Amino acid sequence: MKKVYVLLAEGFEILEAMAPVDVMRRAGIKVVTLSLNKTLEVNSAQNVMVKADDLLGDYKDADGIFLPGGYSGYENLFKSEEAMALTKYYLDNNKMVAAICGGPSSIGRRRMIDGRNITLHFSTHELVKDFCNIIDEPIVRDGNLITGSGSGYSIDLGFEILKYLAPETIEKVKKGMTIR
Amino acid sequence: MKKVYVLLAEGFEILEAMAPVDVMRRAGIKVVTLSLNKTLEVNSAQNVMVKADDLLGDYKDADGIFLPGGYSGYENLFKSEEAMALTKYYLDNNKMVAAICGGPSSIGRRRMIDGRNITLHFSTHELVKDFCNIIDEPIVRDGNLITGSGSGYSIDLGFEILKYLAPETIEKVKKGMTIR
Numbered sequence: 001m002k003k004v005y006v007l008l009a010e011g012f013e014i015l016e017a018m019a020p021v022d023v024m025r026r027a028g029i030k031v032v033t034l035s036l037n038k039t040l041e042v043n044s045a046q047n048v049m050v051k052a053d054d055l056l057g058d059y060k061d062a063d064g065i066f067l068p069g070g071y072s073g074y075e076n077l078f079k080s081e082e083a084m085a086l087t088k089y090y091l092d093n094n095k096m097v098a099a100i101c102g103g104p105s106s107i108g109r110r111r112m113i114d115g116r117n118i119t120l121h122f123s124t125h126e127l128v129k130d131f132c133n134i135i136d137e138p139i140v141r142d143g144n145l146i147t148g149s150g151s152g153y154s155i156d157l158g159f160e161i162l163k164y165l166a167p168e169t170i171e172k173v174k175k176g177m178t179i180r
Numbered sequence: 181m182k183k184v185y186v187l188l189a190e191g192f193e194i195l196e197a198m199a200p201v202d203v204m205r206r207a208g209i210k211v212v213t214l215s216l217n218k219t220l221e222v223n224s225a226q227n228v229m230v231k232a233d234d235l236l237g238d239y240k241d242a243d244g245i246f247l248p249g250g251y252s253g254y255e256n257l258f259k260s261e262e263a264m265a266l267t268k269y270y271l272d273n274n275k276m277v278a279a280i281c282g283g284p285s286s287i288g289r290r291r292m293i294d295g296r297n298i299t300l301h302f303s304t305h306e307l308v309k310d311f312c313n314i315i316d317e318p319i320v321r322d323g324n325l326i327t328g329s330g331s332g333y334s335i336d337l338g339f340e341i342l343k344y345l346a347p348e349t350i351e352k353v354k355k356g357m358t359i360r
Contacts, residue, residue, distance in 0.1 A: 019199070021226060022193075022226050025227070046202050178301060178302070180318070
């Protein structure tokens with residue numbers, strides 16, 4: 001069974017986090033949400049409080065890691081040494097790293113993805129335009145790095161993750177979600 | 181300011197609930213999530229625990245009410261006299277009622293929407309096909325009743341609600357969500 005960690009930082013975007021969680025769990029991927037707070041409770045940018053599955057730890061055993069955006073979520077990801085070090089491990093060990101909206105800016109500013117092709121929210125382009133190759137598309141995949149431009153493409157990002165980790169499940173998941 | 185209540189019953193579909201909440205809050209609609217449990221915590225079908233804003237009460241002051249699907253969420257909505265009575269008040273007083281996936285089946289089985297045009301999840305067609313006019317579309321609007329077929333169209337349902345309650349906000353919300 002494939003496994004993915006989802007980093008929930010205070011101020012994360014609720015749709016950006018939950019759409020991929022939903023799509024991945026429907027596909028049978030083991031998804032574990034990790035709180036960057038000292039407690040499991042994390043409040044989203046949309047003011048919906050969510051209880052994470054576990055606290056952030058040095059969890060290197062999964063097939064991938066996912067960073068939602070949302071303000072101040074992506075800033076809090078950027079500021080977290082622990083979250084950034086863990087994400088770097090996944091990047092450097094050819095495990096999947098997915099990020100959406102402001103999420104890609106967190107790792108871009110940390111200079112982990114220099115020269116790589118990404119998409120991200122237009123409000124965060126300035127933060128990384130000198131280091132990354134920004135492509136004007138809703139979803140961009142560059143090797144083990146999957147990025148999405150914003151919350152409108154959260155479901156699409158979920159399916160891009162499935163293409164990478166569990167392509168055999170896509171038809172079944174689409175059917176359950178009534179996607180034509 | 182427009183106001184919408186969102187009914188969160190144990191086992192609700194996380195994406196179906198959160199996408200419209202997100203879209204509506206971005207549009208400046210006052211969204212209040214109501215727990216059908218005895219506490220604010222409600223667990224979703226995707227096993228993400230959410231803290232609602234308030235407990236369900238006889239809240240008739242909003243412009244609309246929204247019923248997400250998800251199993252066992254839509255069954256728990258159907259079984260709740262209080263939730264069903266409140267929804268009937270909104271239906272009968274020409275306030276907006278939105279429902280998605282299994283959500284429309286709850287009010288259909290309660291015979292609140294006889295003869296009306298709806299869409300809903302294929303797994304729940306049998307429950308209401310003798311009472312409602314099921315249309316094979318992702319989103320259907322019939323007067324004050326807005327329905328969606330499943331979680332794949334949760335974002336679209338959010339925008340259909342905006343068309344009804346806050347059309348002037350659509351362009352701005354789409355831009356923020358990077359929707360082309």
